[in-house]
Amino acid sequence: MSDRARAKAHQSRPDGGGAAATAPPPSAQGGTRKPAASQLAAWAFLAPVTIYLLVFYAYPLYRSLDLSLRNYTVRSFVHGHAPFSGFKNYRIDLHDPTFTPALLHTLIFTVVSIAFQFVIGLALAVFFVQHFKLSATLRALFLVPWLLPLIVSASTWSWMLNSDSGVVNSALHSVGITSVNWLTAPKWALVSVIIANIWIGIPFNLVLMYSGLQAISPDIYEAAALDGANGWQRFWRVTFPLLRPVTAVTLLLGLVYTLKVFDIIWIMTRGGPAGASTTFATWSYQLSFGNLLPAFGPGAAVANMLIVMTLIFGFVYFRIQRKQLES
Amino acid sequence: MKTPTMGRRVRGTTALSVAVMASLVACSSSKPAASGTTSSSPAAPSSQATSSAPTSSPATSNSSAAQSSAPAATGGTYTISDPYPQYTAGSSWVNLLNSCGASAGVKIKRTGYDTTALLSQTLLSAQQGNSPDVLIVDNPVVSTLADAGVLASNDQDNIDTSAVSPNLLAAGVLNGKTYGIPVGANTLALYYNKTILSAAGIDPTTITSWTALTAALAKVKAMGKGGITLSAIGTEEGSFQFLPWFWGSGANLTNLASTQGVAALQLWTTWLKDGYVPNAAIQDTQTTSWAEFATGKYAFAENGTWQLSNADKAGFPYGIIPIPSMAGGVAPAPTGGEFVTIPLQKDASRYPTTEKIVSCLTSADNAFNTDTTLGYIGVTAAVQQKQAANPQLPVWISAVGAAKGRTSDNLGTNYPKISQQLWTAMQNALTGSKSPSAAMSAAQSAAAAATGGK
Numbered sequence: 105m106s107d108r109a110r111a112k113a114h115q116s117r118p119d120g121g122g123a124a125a126t127a128p129p130p131s132a133q134g135g136t137r138k139p140a141a142s143q144l145a146a147w148a149f150l151a152p153v154t155i156y157l158l159v160f161y162a163y164p165l166y167r168s169l170d171l172s173l174r175n176y177t178v179r180s181f182v183h184g185h186a187p188f189s190g191f192k193n194y195r196i197d198l199h200d201p202t203f204t205p206a207l208l209h210t211l212i213f214t215v216v217s218i219a220f221q222f223v224i225g226l227a228l229a230v231f232f233v234q235h236f237k238l239s240a241t242l243r244a245l246f247l248v249p250w251l252l253p254l255i256v257s258a259s260t261w262s263w264m265l266n267s268d269s270g271v272v273n274s275a276l277h278s279v280g281i282t283s284v285n286w287l288t289a290p291k292w293a294l295v296s297v298i299i300a301n302i303w304i305g306i307p308f309n310l311v312l313m314y315s316g317l318q319a320i321s322p323d324i325y326e327a328a329a330l331d332g333a334n335g336w337q338r339f340w341r342v343t344f345p346l347l348r349p350v351t352a353v354t355l356l357l358g359l360v361y362t363l364k365v366f367d368i369i370w371i372m373t374r375g376g377p378a379g380a381s382t383t384f385a386t387w388s389y390q391l392s393f394g395n396l397l398p399a400f401g402p403g404a405a406v407a408n409m410l411i412v413m414t415l416i417f418g419f420v421y422f423r424i425q426r427k428q429l430e431s
Numbered sequence: 432m433k434t435p436t437m438g439r440r441v442r443g444t445t446a447l448s449v450a451v452m453a454s455l456v457a458c459s460s461s462k463p464a465a466s467g468t469t470s471s472s473p474a475a476p477s478s479q480a481t482s483s484a485p486t487s488s489p490a491t492s493n494s495s496a497a498q499s500s501a502p503a504a505t506g507g508t509y510t511i512s513d514p515y516p517q518y519t520a521g522s523s524w525v526n527l528l529n530s531c532g533a534s535a536g537v538k539i540k541r542t543g544y545d546t547t548a549l550l551s552q553t554l555l556s557a558q559q560g561n562s563p564d565v566l567i568v569d570n571p572v573v574s575t576l577a578d579a580g581v582l583a584s585n586d587q588d589n590i591d592t593s594a595v596s597p598n599l600l601a602a603g604v605l606n607g608k609t610y611g612i613p614v615g616a617n618t619l620a621l622y623y624n625k626t627i628l629s630a631a632g633i634d635p636t637t638i639t640s641w642t643a644l645t646a647a648l649a650k651v652k653a654m655g656k657g658g659i660t661l662s663a664i665g666t667e668e669g670s671f672q673f674l675p676w677f678w679g680s681g682a683n684l685t686n687l688a689s690t691q692g693v694a695a696l697q698l699w700t701t702w703l704k705d706g707y708v709p710n711a712a713i714q715d716t717q718t719t720s721w722a723e724f725a726t727g728k729y730a731f732a733e734n735g736t737w738q739l740s741n742a743d744k745a746g747f748p749y750g751i752i753p754i755p756s757m758a759g760g761v762a763p764a765p766t767g768g769e770f771v772t773i774p775l776q777k778d779a780s781r782y783p784t785t786e787k788i789v790s791c792l793t794s795a796d797n798a799f800n801t802d803t804t805l806g807y808i809g810v811t812a813a814v815q816q817k818q819a820a821n822p823q824l825p826v827w828i829s830a831v832g833a834a835k836g837r838t839s840d841n842l843g844t845n846y847p848k849i850s851q852q853l854w855t856a857m858q859n860a861l862t863g864s865k866s867p868s869a870a871m872s873a874a875q876s877a878a879a880a881a882t883g884g885k
Contacts, residue, residue, distance in 0.1 A: 178579040178844075182557040267710035269723070288713035290862050376665040377713045378858040393551060396667055397575055397847035 171404035225309025258371035290380035316350030516543035531791035562774035602836030611772030615807025617736035625748035657729035658707030679762025688875035
């Protein structure tokens with residue numbers, strides 16, 4: 105319906121241009137052929153992106169939903185005719201002893217990672233915006249975690265945190281602290297992957313917050329300084345409020361990226377030991393591909409629950425954004 | 432008048448953006464990692480494929496489609512999939528495939544996948560009705576694929592398996608029918624560091640029971656050296672490494688919580704607690720646990736035939752003994768290695784040529800070449816006799832003779848479910864989350880539930 109309405113709107117102003125919305129339509133005659141052509145052109149322009157969205161976004165989503173609602177065995181995956189089983193796969197997941205720990209780990213992993221990434225990223229951004237000597241070089245160095253392939257950084261972390269031959273433990277040892285089984289003790293595994301993930305996420309936050317800081321006019325700081333605001337007050341009263349839109353974008357994107365983090369955890373701990381660092385992302389993979397006998401249905405169900413979680417946070421974000429627009 | 436328009440536009444964008452965002456998550460939430468593992472062991476995942484998009488195109492990164500360099504073939508092109516991406520065009524393995532194709536009068540198009548990727552890939556291509564003509568696949572997967580109706584049984588095609596040792600063929604048997612033929616076998620044994628053992632005054636030939644091995648580990652530890660490296664990771668690889676001890680206690684996979692099963696887990700748990708096994712074993716793959724042994728600081732390593740060439744490069748003298756069982760004697764280790772199978776084809780006229788290719792790879796004369804090429808122990812007595820001329824191999828030949836298929840005992844497709852519980856129990860006990868007996872009881876009830884009480 106909205107498409108038709110939009111098409112109508114096009115007809116009424118063949119010149120396009122949103123600014124002309126209130127302008128009276130040009131001469132009525134001769135308008136019968138031209139709008140048709142422009143409508144066709146509009147569809148032609150729309151077609152690539154529509155097809156792209158359908159093929160690469162809508163269809164996989166549909167398939168994922170379909171997988172999660174049917175009772176797929178390896179046989180029915182190959183030959184089709186998997187019986188519709190409603191929400192049985194979701195019930196299987198909910199009653200799985202892995203569910204509660206996985207949910208908890210996903211939330212802890214996401215919240216703790218983002219909190220540290222954001223605070224450290226912001227602090228570094230504020231630091232680098234001062235433009236001291238070498239600041240550009242140092243800033244570039246901070247981007248390294250972002251540039252490295254995840255397989256490289258995750259493998260390096262797991263090597264550094266190795267219980268017996270890791271560099272971290274030997275450093276601890278040299279200052280007289282007993283070594284920690286970073287990746288092989290259930291109470292440390294999640295901490296370890298979070299630390300690695302924070303390290304990987306800092307540059308992303310740094311870059312976004314840095315660009316946000318650059319957008320704040322120096323005049324405002326000057327005015328605040330003239331009014332007698334000290335450094336701390338300038339940060340809390342000027343920088344922070346003006347950064348709010350960038351902050352919202354950064355946090356939301358961070359949330360989406362962090363909820364679905366898979367590579368780091370899988371490479372470092374395989375979700376283990378004994379499920380101690382299993383999140384929804386690794387659990388979904390474990391179910392679908394981590395076993396000799398794939399459980400596609402329950403795996404897809406976990407993936408879809410992850411999508412729903414992201415969706416919820418997405419709506420929260422847009423609500424906040426709209427409120428900001430209105431105020 | 433302006434505000435409502437604005438509001439509507441924002442809301443429109445909202446819906447679209449959220450949809451796009453959700454799709455992004457859907458497409459990338461289960462992105463697997465690439466991890467370097469050898470394909471000769473039950474490998475860790477490393478593949479393409481997403482859970483939500485089974486239509487994604489086949490991974491081509493590892494593929495090395497090799498056109499036959501042999502003289503003009505007339506019978507069309509036959510496709511072969513194998514789990515040996517490390518062999519590229521021009522390697523002896525690919526040359527062997529091409530020459531077998533040439534002798535059958537056809538061209539060969541061969542693609543190598545990582546072990547886990549091969550399973551997903553096989554299921555997807557079977558779903559789309561374009562299975563390869565020949566599929567070389569890890570032995571515990573054969574029963575799953577047979578159950579899925581992907582493979583032709585040996586009654587349908589005419590593969591001769593009469594010369595194959597029954598314990599090696601067992602992994603390909605499901606409900607009385609045999610699917611494919613093992614191309615070669617490997618298994619686990621104990622490598623030992625001769626320097627450390629002679630310094631500790633241990634005679635490796637006396638290590639024929641758990642008690643003797645534990646005493647040897649204690650002696651080595653007292654010298655300030657490491658005991659044994661193994662892989663207790665929470666994947667199929669971990670179960671693979673634990674099975675010789677599990678079976679060596681007399682336990683059976685149908686009852687994980689038996690006193691024998693618990694004793695096996697207790698053995699590993701005690702070793703770890705006493706520092707005979709490095710703590711990293713809980714996360715080690717067979718590749719990383721080998722790397723620890725290769726440092727020369729450890730007396731023993733539980734590892735497979737495929738490390739032989741690395742052992743020569745380790746820089747210290749080494750020897751190999753079979754894994755001892757609890758009471759004494761050789762413990763049955765699980766068989767590794769692949770089966771050559773023929774996936775079902777719509778066009779039955781392709782089978783005769785396919786059979787020629789398969790028998791070329793596995794017939795008495797050629798099997799020796801195939802196994803030498805792949806670093807495997809032969810599956811027939813004839814090939815094993817020929818291999819025994821190599822002084823390194825007799826110990827492996829006897830280990831393979833004692834080995835047992837993971838899916839045998841008619842476990843078939845139940846094996847993966849049991850194995851998953853087994854490695855979970857192992858991880859729970861080794862990390863101290865549960866006692867060995869509590870871990871095994873929990874695993875048994877979960878396995879019984881997953882397999883329908885069987």
